[in-house]
Amino acid sequence: MTTDGRRRKGEQRRRQLLDATMRVIERAGVAAVSQRVVAQEAGVPPSAVTYYFPAVDDLLVAALADCNDCYLRRLDDCAREPDPLAALARLIAEGGDSRRAHTAAEYELFLIAARRPELQPEVERWTAAVDAYLAPHAADPVVRAAAAAAVDGLFLHCFVAAAPPSADEVRAVLASILGC
16 A cells, blocks of 8 residues: 555654654653643644644554553564563663663653553553563463563662663573573
């Protein structure tokens, strides 16, 4: 199917607005997100934001979905590696990398899902993807749940710790839980 110029322009504008939303969250947190602030950050009129995202919650859901999409693509890449557990450990250990402000924005979006039910489907999508990723390593759903909780905790720990664990250390923790 060919994409006409209007559709391509619309996708570019949507991407521009999502990127602007993440920059606002990076700089000032989720509470600073408004259609007017995002429009100013993106350099577009406020009506452009409301056209694509009628409410601030729509912006936040789309931003979290975009973050999820990125991580789920990376999980798919990890699954194709010779040692998928080591690949996942490397992904987790990157949590404290140079994209610190962006990672903080991602965490903030995930955390507000506790108060904003419209964000819950994205949290559930992440949880289901991690469970599916771990399924080849553990048939027991309780073991997978423990490993998934470790994945989330290790992501956070690698982000906030002054001396985060290495990818090898993260892999060792996951292997211990999964019994492999």
